[in-house]
Amino acid sequence: MPTEKPPLLAVLIDADNTSPRWTKAIFDEIAGMGEASVRRCYGDFSSTQMSGWNKVQAEFGLVPHHQPANTVGKNASDIALVIDAMDLMHSGRFDGFVLISSDSDFTRLASRIREQGLDVFGIGAKKTPEAFRKACKRFIFLENLAAPEVKEKTAVPGSVPAPTANLTEARDLILKAMDSIDQEDDWYALGPLGQFITAANPDFDTRSYGKKKLSDLVADLKIFETKRGPGNQLLVRRID
Structure with missing residues (x-):
């Protein structure tokens, strides 16, 4: 009997707006959603503040899309991510997208992908504007994922982070x-x-x-x- 294939997902990371320390926890979470066949991160990787992303790219199979901030303005990475998302969506190869950002600029992108009949999962910080969270089929807070250093040193297997809501x-x-x-x-x-x-x-x-x-x-x-x-x-x- 043939085994049902997991959903094929395109994972697009707003690296300018996400800390690389969450990378392992993020992909552990995505593993329960489907197969992350496309893994891209977007940002100005020449910046010293982005050096952490340079270290995790090979470990997690991330394809960096370098967007120098001084070429098109401060939103160059966002624009590149949106253009790639549209190309991937129209390829018809994917069952869903994972957009990793805490930026409301991706609200319309999430809505457009869902209009195409595809699932959109968002991952970002608690500060993420409600509009973007609501545009996704499901939105996961980074704070609900165990940070790498906590996971490795003190967390009990199967445990969950301390409550952040009432x-x-x-x-x-x-x-x-x-x-x-x-x-x-x-x-x-x-x-x-x-x-x-x-x-x-x-x-x-x-x-x-x-x-x-x-x-x-x-x-x-x-x-x-x-x-x-x-x-x-x-x-x-x-x-x-």
């Missing part, structure tokens, strides 16, 4: 999703509920609340109870 926010998102689904049964299948939350909030991530899975997050919110339903699927309902 549990009240998670509770409200879950309740809002239940109200929006508006079914007669009080018990909601946790899988579809999580998909609904992520579709409405691309930057939703249980790791923001210090939890590895949605089931762990729900268990920590005392206004919900869970049980196993048909097919051993996990069901959840509000009890207060």
